[in-house]
Amino acid sequence: MTSGELSVPTRRKMELVDITRLINEHVQNSTVEEGFCFLFNPHTTAGLTINEGADPAVQEDIIAGMQKIVPMQYPFKHLEGNSAAHIMSSLIGCSLNLMIENGQIVLGTWQRIFFCEFDGPRSRRLQWRITENS
Amino acid sequence: MTSGELSVPTRRKMELVDITRLINEHVQNSTVEEGFCFLFNPHTTAGLTINEGADPAVQEDIIAGMQKIVPMQYPFKHLEGNSAAHIMSSLIGCSLNLMIENGQIVLGTWQRIFFCEFDGPRSRRLQWRITENS
């Protein structure tokens, strides 16, 4: 088992940051051939998802869609003004489990791993743990 | 590996119940230093999430937001009148995987673990399994 923490700086109020290359580097350094890479986001106004990475318009559409789905102006009780971001975090989820096969993360042809910023820009961090299967 | 079941009584139609302390007790009893605690909700109108626990207004806003997002009055086909709760369950998800590090569950500063009741009040239960990493 190896584990560590990554820094993910975000630059906008809401954005999807492609972290696939960063995660792949840790998987390759671990030299684990068959196992899992678990990712955990310790923030309550952010999330983690897997979706299409080929066309950047998909990432913009996911953000636009989330803003349509979650009421931004609803008279929320939490006074920091970021309740919509908390709701998005619970809808998207704060962890991901990724299979490692032949030393590589298993992803579909179009899939990439994204850190989802819902209340940025901020300095975010991400915890990872790589375990081996026998 | 150790595993077991927890009881989670809920008191309202919809609410977030903070189960962090209960889960932590099982993790401490397990004496596992490095591993995972997997939680599974066997109900189809409830869920599990991680979100902010410091300000209880966030929990109320998440419930209010879910009621805005998911149509409650839509002419659904399922005759029990709880289709919105089934949809919320699939949106939030019914399991969580938590890292154990130095004998403690890894959570961000503001994060707490919540059982999400979407069709209560009911007597709910929750399954947990703690595994060790070497």
Place this chain on the structure above:
Amino acid sequence: MTSGELSVPTRRKMELVDITRLINEHVQNSTVEEGFCFLFNPHTTAGLTINEGADPAVQEDIIAGMQKIVPMQYPFKHLEGNSAAHIMSSLIGCSLNLMIENGQIVLGTWQRIFFCEFDGPRSRRLQWRITENS
């Protein structure tokens, strides 16, 4: 550890396909008594969820609800016309972790495992990995 791939043909634009029996077959063949069955959907317009399987109306209501929740006609930027399906995929999630206990997948009384098609009909596939706990 054993792993493999399943075929999931879908027949409609959007539908929930009950894959519980297929997954159970692989778990039984693995002869694992205590462990996990991890499922991964490599597609970006599909998902995996657990929900009620007894009344097929619930599956229809989940699809109808998702179509109400996610804007289908919003002026999205991705030109393939399936941005709503990408958003649904991130909301529902693309993987599931299932506990195996006494050689059986742990599910609640009403729970079934569903492959969620959001942009079909298509020939979909699903990756699974069964690991053993000691």
